[in-house]
Amino acid sequence: MRLIGREEIENIALGASFFGAGGGGNPYVGKMMAIAAVEKFGPVKLVSTDEIEEEDLFISVAGMGAPTVLAEKIPNGNEYRHAFEKISQYIGKQFTGVFPIEAGGVNSMIPLVVAAQLGIPLVDCDTMGRAFPELQMTTLHLGGINISPLVITDEKGNISVTETVTDKWAETILRAETTEMGGQAAVALYPCTGANLKQWGVHGIVSQCEVVGQMIEQASGSKEDPYEALLRETDGFHLFQGKIVDVIRTTKNGFNFGTIQIDGLDQNKGSRCEIDFQNENKIAKVDDRLSAVTPDLIILVDTETLVPVTTENLKYGKRVRVLATKANPLWRTKKGIETTGPRYFGYDMDFKPVEDLQKEEV
Amino acid sequence: MRLIGREEIENIALGASFFGAGGGGNPYVGKMMAIAAVEKFGPVKLVSTDEIEEEDLFISVAGMGAPTVLAEKIPNGNEYRHAFEKISQYIGKQFTGVFPIEAGGVNSMIPLVVAAQLGIPLVDCDTMGRAFPELQMTTLHLGGINISPLVITDEKGNISVTETVTDKWAETILRAETTEMGGQAAVALYPCTGANLKQWGVHGIVSQCEVVGQMIEQASGSKEDPYEALLRETDGFHLFQGKIVDVIRTTKNGFNFGTIQIDGLDQNKGSRCEIDFQNENKIAKVDDRLSAVTPDLIILVDTETLVPVTTENLKYGKRVRVLATKANPLWRTKKGIETTGPRYFGYDMDFKPVEDLQKEEV
Secondary structure, three states: OEEEOHHHHHHHHHHHHHHOOOOOOOHHHHHHHHHHHHHHHOOEEEEOOOOOOOOOEEEEEEEEEOHHHHHHOOOOOOHHHHHHHHHHHHHOOOOOEEEOOOOOOOOOOHHHHHHHHHOOOEEOEEOOOOOOOOOOOOHHHHOOOOOOOEEEEOOOOOEEEEEOOOHHHHHHHHHHHHHHOOOEEEEEEEEEEHHHHHHHOEEOHHHHHHHHHHHHHOHHHOOOOHHHHHHHHHOOEEEEEEEEEEEEEEEEOOEEEEEEEEEEOHHHOOOEEEEEEEOEEEEEEEOOEEEEEOOOEEEEEEOOOOOEOOHHHOOOOOEEEEEEEOOOHHHHOHHHHHHHOOOOOOOOOOOOOHHHHHHHHO | OEEEOHHHHHHHHHHHHHHOOOOOOOHHHHHHHHHHHHHHHOOEEEEOOOOOOOOOEEEEEEEEEOHHHHHHOOOOOOHHHHHHHHHHHHHOOOOOEEEOOOOOOOOOOHHHHHHHHHOOOEEOEEOOOOOOOOOOOOHHHHOOOOOOOEEEEOOOOOEEEEEOOOHHHHHHHHHHHHHHOOOEEEEEEEEEEHHHHHHHOEEOHHHHHHHHHHHHHOHHHOOOOHHHHHHHHHOOEEEEEEEEEEEEEEEEOOEEEEEEEEEEOHHHOOOEEEEEEEOEEEEEEEOOEEEEEOOOEEEEEEOOOOOEOOHHHOOOOOEEEEEEEOOOHHHHOHHHHHHHOOOOOOOOOOOOOHHHHHHHHO
């Protein structure tokens, strides 16, 4: 157990936007909410999955919808707690702590807000080890842990408790509600036991976000090559370095789709990297040769500062490095690939691990 | 108290399609479900609002969505009971009986199904005295009785309990869920007391549907002019008689919009009647002169059989009589007109009572 205060929050938010793999939203609003909460209620206890009891109950709280809306439609700060309290009342049991659904600028922060408000611990695990766009794209889902009952609420006070026959139905129904509620809503989902998190959570992700965030924060003052250190820490693969020359965007069903074109610089001069995104980066190709594919993480960082570049911050002329890291092993199982692999997102190709693709290249 | 069996159901369904004012759906599917339920579980007790206790709790169960979908997506028969049981469990109290939300081919029947299945009474009142397309268009809403908590469920078993800050928000959120659930869903809504129904219900509507249904059923063997008798029974005004020569339809947001053109016959020869509908008939004009307008009821019946013609059964060449009846006085209040008057439905005109419009014409 250790305490999470303002400084830790800054680093976690920055690191989470790295693991967001282009998605998960801009960390600014979430971070500001979390900092305000710990300054008002005191620091939050972060507990590892080894420290929680098997039979205790835990739940995730998150924002649903386009993170870009969040910046314009500021939550009143109570809707996440409202969602948490409603699910507890509905089930008739107390939850011991909360955990983030994903690593991402916004949803890594929201459980911290609730944990601070209620004085309960945050568990150091999530259910993706990265960001994904749909509610059923979780390692708990892979473990057969039911998403239901789950709660959705808005800043006005409308609230629903839903039980669905599949996790995908929860995604479908709550996505429609989110749209009606103005594009952003608060959800409480995946009520589960400590045993479930020990078996199916992505362990240590909050701490890993913090470490990575700190490395990025200190990159400019670092002696050794900070990018090399980042690759080593995340077991990552350098894919490309260059300048963004084109970004094509479309919005469909509340998701951001698009393609990024990057012209090579330095050792990549004369090459071109193309990245397809659907909220998160999904496919990276260098000179039409596949370099990495979902569920592996494809991450863009600013060439100089190493600050992660999320899809809403893509800009012509920006110099970036492209790297990839291995998805959690649960995502590389048959069910994992069915749930978040390239075919689910409409690409006619099989998943190939980034390490194999890199070997092929050599 | 009296018992409702197969014969009563036939008449109620037929009469309800009259008060549906063009909407409320084809009575066939609802009627078949209700008949199957009373044949299996025995007849249903119909109790008047005078016979219920002020402090007892009651709730409405209904189908939401396009009634046309119902014929293709047959309910499994348990989803309405499922909705009823969930709301009872959520509130932690027992409901004494059920009441129809509206008079219409489908929703006059569904509470009968649940009443039969659970052996509880049906209250002889509804919340519209006709059919309307949205959940907040009820006399309970006019009385400030909250629609929440309310339940929506589908035939697969997905289920939500929702509490909203306004009745209109319930309409918005559940409409989106209904669409995702395939265009038709079961809802339980307006939990209320006997006192609420005594004060704000449209009393005796089930019995009135039955009387009107019986009159229509026996129209062909009647000695006196059955149409005149129908007008007398319903305090109605004859507007027009003719042949449908055109029906223009559009579908928007799950609602059926359109215009009906009727060329006059007999005493209306040389005249034309135009009726605008949005699920229900909303405006009737004869030779461009306003004859009746929502919330008053505009009803088309087959010229010979007097069987009500709902908007989905409009056909070129069909001979019809057009009549209008006065909306329940609650609909003619300021809040009633704001909720269901012509301006709510996008028409730039004020409400005028049908009896005044008829006087003007003379």
